[in-house]
Amino acid sequence: MEERLQKILAKAGIASRRKAEQLILEGRIRINGHVVTGMGSKADPNRDTITCDGHPLVFEEKIYVLLNKPAGYVTTLSDPQGRPMVSDLLADIPLRLFPVGRLDLDTEGALLMTNDGELGNAILHPRYEVNKTYEAEVSGSPSVDKLKRLESGIEIDGVMTRPAVVRLLRRHKGTTLVEITIHEGKKRQVRKMFQAINHRVLHLRRTAYGNLRLGSLPLGKYRVLNQNDLKKIFTRKIPFTIKNILA
Structure with a gap:
């Protein structure tokens, strides 16, 4: 079944839908070997070969992490200046997780990281007022x-x-x-x-x-979240697209 390319990239944990659009516009996504740059592009992840920077998409098990970010770490997955990155603090997790939103270099505290682009997009979407x-x-x-x-x-x-x-x-x-x-x-x-x-x-x-609090989590440490934790994030309305993981 065909889906919009942004949604497929988000499901694969490549990035949130917003970031996925940027990847498409930059010509970094191919479907069956052909570069696609149109926002309306669709594909069938079960039939088509979809790559990002030449690497095939892999649909991994979803994981959700709450990190207590220290100051001095950038909220990116790469940094040309060579500064410490939040991903460095998750080096023992063998999956590529991206931050949901950002914290400034000099700001500490709660930072959600996941490979679930759908959840990340819902948390950031103004509609749900997280x-x-x-x-x-x-x-x-x-x-x-x-x-x-x-x-x-x-x-x-x-x-x-x-x-x-x-x-x-x-x-x-x-x-x-x-x-x-x-x-x-x-x-x-x-x-x-x-x-x-x-x-x-x-x-x-x-x-x-939302109601998911940092609590006593030590600075620079993280904990893996469960379904009950995720439900605490959405204090108004749970997005329909992620109800299945919060059921």
């Missing part, structure tokens, strides 16, 4: 009014952010620890939100996807 929770240590002592501005939505890069959930955790010696929950994923969004109220983020850590 919450991401962070603990931000910021300079100074932001007022209640400033924190309410973050809750209501604030303009960054000319665009208003969606409402956030903000909770003051601690004030201590010129810094403040704030928990903030958002479901958007703009680049450096949390840092820019606090910058917009004139409080610089000194340290940032993601603590949860």
Whole structure:
């Protein structure tokens, strides 16, 4: 049965659908030896030979991992600058896992990694509004009014952010620890939100996807997730396309 090429690449764990589109546009995908660059291309994975960079697709067992990313690691699978990569921390897993979303080089905390492009795409899709929770240590002592501005939505890069959930955790010696929950994923969004109220983020850590919390997982370590863990990610609506793995 034919399927859209992006979906096939995601199922094979090559990348999320968004990244798969980029691979297609770059001419890195072939069907039966022919380069395809059209977004509407379809194929039958049971009949056609599909390759990425000359390597045939392999449909592996799906695995889902929660990593406590340390600062100093890039959230990519290759880096021309030779910096440490999050994949280095999963070297004992004999499968190619990609990160779901990203964390900045200097941000720590919860990072989902998987070879299931369908799940990765669902987590990132705005339709399902998957919450991401962070603990931000910021300079100074932001007022209640400033924190309410973050809750209501604030303009960054000319665009208003969606409402956030903000909770003051601690004030201590010129810094403040704030928990903030958002479901958007703009680049450096949390840092820019606090910058917009004139409080610089000194340290940032993601603590949860939905209700899947990092907990006591040590920095630089990971744990393999089960179905109950995955269900905690989607606090509003479980995408139909992945209900089978969450059944």
